[in-house]
Amino acid sequence: MNxxxxxxxxKILMKEKAMLEKQYHxxxxxxxxxxxxxxxxxxxxxxxxxxxxxxxFERERDLSLSENVKDILQRVNEALTRIEEGTYGICxxxxxxxxxxRLEALPYANLCILxxxxxxxxxx
Numbered sequence: 001m002n003x004x005x006x007x008x009x010x011k012i013l014m015k016e017k018a019m020l021e022k023q024y025h026x027x028x029x030x031x032x033x034x035x036x037x038x039x040x041x042x043x044x045x046x047x048x049x050x051x052x053x054x055x056x057f058e059r060e061r062d063l064s065l066s067e068n069v070k071d072i073l074q075r076v077n078e079a080l081t082r083i084e085e086g087t088y089g090i091c092x093x094x095x096x097x098x099x100x101x102r103l104e105a106l107p108y109a110n111l112c113i114l115x116x117x118x119x120x121x122x123x124x
Contacts, residue, residue: 079108
């Protein structure tokens with residue numbers, strides 16, 4: 001891969017990293033605020049119980065989203081490291097080049113399509 005294309009992928013990954021870091025921060029702030037709020041006081045028991053269930057569901061959803069964002073952020077950081085090491089665009093399993101079309105669709109891809117399919121099949 002030439003230096004110009006590599007620089008373009010690095011720019012895309014840096015933008016993705018900034019966006020993911022902001023999303024992660026926002027989700028973590030939301031989780032912190034939700035855990036600090038409580039349902040005491042003026043609601044009847046049934047409403048307080050329902051509000052508590054809704055709050056728990058939303059907190060679990062936000063925690064799940066936060067973990068997903070954290071995982072993708074890690075993959076983006078690993079891709080940036082591969083750029084610095086000169087291994088970006090090379091499948092970590094078979095050592096073949098990852099097609100640019102795949103990297104354009106998923107800039108942090110570390111496996112070629114064939115190896116990714118084998119990995120997913122093994123996980124089933």
